[in-house]
Amino acid sequence: MIPGLDVWVAAGLTIAILSYVLYRENPVYKVAEAAFVGISLGNVVVMAVRSLISSGVNSLIGGEAILVVPIALGLLLFSVYSKRLGKLSQ
Amino acid sequence: MLVIASYFTTNTSIASASDGLQLWGIIIAGFAAVLGLISYTSYNARQIAKKRSVYAVVAVGSALATVALGLTLTPSSAEYGWLTQNILTPLTMSVGSFIGFFIVSAAFRSFRARSLEAGIVLAAAVVIMLKNIPIGEYLVPGVLPLGNWLNDVASLGGNRGFTIAFAVGAVIAGVRQILGFERGRVVKP
Amino acid sequence: MSIIDRLSRIDKRVMYWTMLLLIALPYARPLGLPMQISTYSTEFKTTIDGLAKGDVALVSIDIGLGSVSELGGGVIALAKQLSAEGVKVVAVSTVAEGPLVFDQYFKPVLESTGYRYGTDYVNLGYAAGDETMIARIAEDISSVYTIDYSGNKVASLPLMQSANTYASYRLVVTFDAGTATGFYARQWQAKYGTTILSIPTAVNFSYFFPLYQAGSVKAILNGPRGCAEYEQLIGAPGMANQGIDSLSMGQLVVIGFMLLGNVAFIGDRIRRRAQ
Numbered sequence: 001m002i003p004g005l006d007v008w009v010a011a012g013l014t015i016a017i018l019s020y021v022l023y024r025e026n027p028v029y030k031v032a033e034a035a036f037v038g039i040s041l042g043n044v045v046v047m048a049v050r051s052l053i054s055s056g057v058n059s060l061i062g063g064e065a066i067l068v069v070p071i072a073l074g075l076l077l078f079s080v081y082s083k084r085l086g087k088l089s090q
Numbered sequence: 091m092l093v094i095a096s097y098f099t100t101n102t103s104i105a106s107a108s109d110g111l112q113l114w115g116i117i118i119a120g121f122a123a124v125l126g127l128i129s130y131t132s133y134n135a136r137q138i139a140k141k142r143s144v145y146a147v148v149a150v151g152s153a154l155a156t157v158a159l160g161l162t163l164t165p166s167s168a169e170y171g172w173l174t175q176n177i178l179t180p181l182t183m184s185v186g187s188f189i190g191f192f193i194v195s196a197a198f199r200s201f202r203a204r205s206l207e208a209g210i211v212l213a214a215a216v217v218i219m220l221k222n223i224p225i226g227e228y229l230v231p232g233v234l235p236l237g238n239w240l241n242d243v244a245s246l247g248g249n250r251g252f253t254i255a256f257a258v259g260a261v262i263a264g265v266r267q268i269l270g271f272e273r274g275r276v277v278k279p
Numbered sequence: 280m281s282i283i284d285r286l287s288r289i290d291k292r293v294m295y296w297t298m299l300l301l302i303a304l305p306y307a308r309p310l311g312l313p314m315q316i317s318t319y320s321t322e323f324k325t326t327i328d329g330l331a332k333g334d335v336a337l338v339s340i341d342i343g344l345g346s347v348s349e350l351g352g353g354v355i356a357l358a359k360q361l362s363a364e365g366v367k368v369v370a371v372s373t374v375a376e377g378p379l380v381f382d383q384y385f386k387p388v389l390e391s392t393g394y395r396y397g398t399d400y401v402n403l404g405y406a407a408g409d410e411t412m413i414a415r416i417a418e419d420i421s422s423v424y425t426i427d428y429s430g431n432k433v434a435s436l437p438l439m440q441s442a443n444t445y446a447s448y449r450l451v452v453t454f455d456a457g458t459a460t461g462f463y464a465r466q467w468q469a470k471y472g473t474t475i476l477s478i479p480t481a482v483n484f485s486y487f488f489p490l491y492q493a494g495s496v497k498a499i500l501n502g503p504r505g506c507a508e509y510e511q512l513i514g515a516p517g518m519a520n521q522g523i524d525s526l527s528m529g530q531l532v533v534i535g536f537m538l539l540g541n542v543a544f545i546g547d548r549i550r551r552r553a554q
Binding site: 018021022023040043044046047048050051052053054055058059062 | 292295296299375376378379404405406407422423424425426
């Protein structure tokens with residue numbers, strides 16, 4: 001690892017974002033913004049999946065069979081992408 | 091209804107059923123976040139397919155890379171920690187700083203004392219801003235007791251009103267939902 | 280072009296650069312102005328002083344990384360005071376970035392004072408569900424968290440074996456960027472009488488103040504200023520005190536441009552009336 005790489009990366013990203021207000025919209029800002037949205041969303045999903053595993057899957061494996069119901073209901077949310085099964089998501 | 095009932099009774103069956111339902115709500119909420127990722131990825135994938143945006147590649151790539159890293163290792167791992175500390179944190183803080191910059195231009199262009207009421211709002215805003223900074227006490231002696239009065243008396247009454255109105259509105263909306271009057275999301279047969 | 284016209288047409292990038300330079304100035308040359316400590320901050324510190332060694336506190340980090348510039352000093356100061364008192368800490372979060380804030384700012388302070396993970400502090404991480412989750416963990420934390428933030432089984436952690444319900448916690452401290460204070464006030468304080476302390480962001484302070492006035496919240500800090508006062512009270516000025524000078528300059532810039540805009544507006548009005 002390059003010494004001080006973390007500082008350079010953090011400083012570079014900060015300047016990339018601030019270039020929008022201090023100069024004008026530019027490709028460097030747009031890349032940083034896209035990365036921000038992507039990593040934030042990725043972090044939310046990681047935390048949500050771990051929460052799901054912690055409160056749902058592990059308890060189901062531990063013997064609480066009734067939790068099949070909320071897990072199934074949660075999976076039904078994805079039926080919104082199906083034209084045939086879309087109503088089930090409600 | 092079960093969850094509401096559990097707040098008003100000590101019946102153990104109702105309490106147990108309510109606890110179970112609360113856990114179900116937590117589990118279903120977790121699925122909603124994953125649904126958000128799928129929606130976002132499919133939208134950006136369409137953008138990529140139509141060659142409308144190069145940045146969509148960065149967005150989707152960074153999202154999927156973060157998910158892959160976080161789920162294969164744990165979020166408390168050194169690698170994930172490096173990603174969040176040196177990439178996500180500066181990005182989040184910089185984007186958050188936009189609010190400060192935009193408030194300056196909004197303050198210049200929009201906070202005009204066009205009427206007596208607007209002037210009172212403006213004066214109150216200036217007092218509260220000065221109260222919250224140490225230099226304010228030196229620039230305008232007396233701003234601290236005035237600002238505290240505005241916060242503890244004037245603003246408190248308004249906030250109490252908002253809180254009560256919001257709570258009553260939430261109860262009414264909940265009752266309508268339970269009784270089936272809110273059918274916005276239900277597809278008509 | 281008259282002065283009034285020039286004033287009305289200031290390029291926003293001039294405003295932004297002025298803001299940036301004046302905010303950065305205190306880092307090169309700190310103002311170091313003393314400030315009056317409010318009763319709210321004193322009450323907050325005194326409440327935590329009342330805890331005994333071995334008591335357990337629930338710390339709810341309900342802010343994201345974007346709010347760390349406001350409340351980060353408070354996070355570190357709370358960690359210092361709790362560790363100085365020997366209070367054990369269980370951390371939860373209702374926002375996805377909360378555990379990151381705990382890992383980056385709270386945990387290093389605890390570990391520097393010799394706190395051991397699993398025995399003296401635990402980071403349970405994020406759980407979905409907002410108020411539902413907060414209501415559930417009051418009754419049974421282990422039903423919501425079977426694994427902690429690091430993937431360890433919660434049942435295997437010594438601290439969690441005796442800290443599964445509201446009864447085990449002397450108080451709850453919530454760092455709040457939106458709604459968590461209300462959740463804890465309704466689900467912990469109103470139902471079980473647990474002491475709630477709140478550290479909201481500046482914009483939320485007046486929103487939660489009625490809860491403090493009503494006694495639902497025992498003590499409350501006023502955003503970044505409250506965190507700076509709290510740091511001074513515990514004798515460890517840090518991030519919040521460094522930032523308060525920048526906050527002062529930033530607020531002055533906003534007030535300055537607000538007044539400038541009104542000068543331009545009134546000047547234009549007078550000119551139109553004269554014509």
